[in-house]
Amino acid sequence: MSGSSLDSTAQTEVDPLVGIDAKTSWYPTARSWSRSRRRILGYKGLEANHYHVMSRTCGGAVFFDDTEKEALRRLIWRVAEFCGVEVLTYCVMGNHFHLLVRVPHHEAYLERFDGPEGEKRLLSHLRVLYSKAYVEQLEADIRQWRRLDQETAVQVKLQGYKDRMADLSRLVKEIKERFSRWYNKRHERRGTLWMDRFKSVLIESTLHAKNDEPPTTDVVRAMATYIDLNPVRAGLEASARDYPWCGYGEAMGAGTRKARRALCRVVERPVDAWETQDVAEVYGRMLQSQNAFSVPSPEPAAVTEGSAPEPPDALTIFREAVVLGSQAFVEETLGDRWRSRSCELMGRLGTVFSVGRRRARAPDGS
Structure with a gap:
């Protein structure tokens, strides 16, 4: 083994994250990207569109340790910066991760x-x-x-x-493939790490409402709290601020500039207003107010003959939706494809907004 190889091995043993922090070197035969399949995307005429993204490991059987969660956290920020995508918040759990992102208009960004x-x-x-x-x-x-x-x-x-910039599918593909290579090398394994493709939810932002009927709930804020409360729902922490691998926990713990600026955007404050406008307190109150997101959803009640089914609870809607926003936004986005299912109302947040749901399938529990 060469001296350089020995040095590299020793460095990896001292710092297991050295590989995830390393930048891509020159590979003359590196393969090109393949085109992604179509999914529900936002309006091209808007300055940006917001999405909730979730991806799970194969069968949920692969569980990340703390080092691996940290590696994925670092990779998310770096790949998002390269792609020109703003991460508003995120959460890395043991076998899946969530992102709330703002994807700029592709041509305008370029x-x-x-x-x-x-x-x-x-x-x-x-x-x-x-x-x-x-x-x-x-x-x-x-x-x-x-x-x-x-x-x-x-x-x-x-x-x-x-072509890889300002594109949701390219962002997630890059994160997952880079992390998979690092993870497989770390564990001396081969094969697929992630289950299928990622799930995504198109979210209407009150800042960029296309129609005259903006959502009566700020869905971006609601989704941010849903994501940051993942470790609380899972019983890992009593407060999201104590979990270092979510946006709020990173902002409160490590205090990184990126995480704090991101939450400033969520609460619609200037990006450098963390200290001057009490953003931590404002967002903390938002998390405390979302009781529907801090506990596991109950089992659905049985529907007897002649009785009306219970309306879907907040967690079920946020897990199964493909579009969240005002009724006009949902119907215009989905068109005639799922028209009959595009207007369910949610009251558990204290307000009402329309939801476009996926075709019937089991909730993923995230």
């Missing part, structure tokens, strides 16, 4: 890489995820292609990076 300095800005941006050696090799390749009058090759290569 405008920052236009103009005479656009290529330079793009190459600088790549350093978020790629090593210095990788970017330098890419720059050398670009110079060589241009010497050979192969400008098309340059643009195709650069467009490949742009």
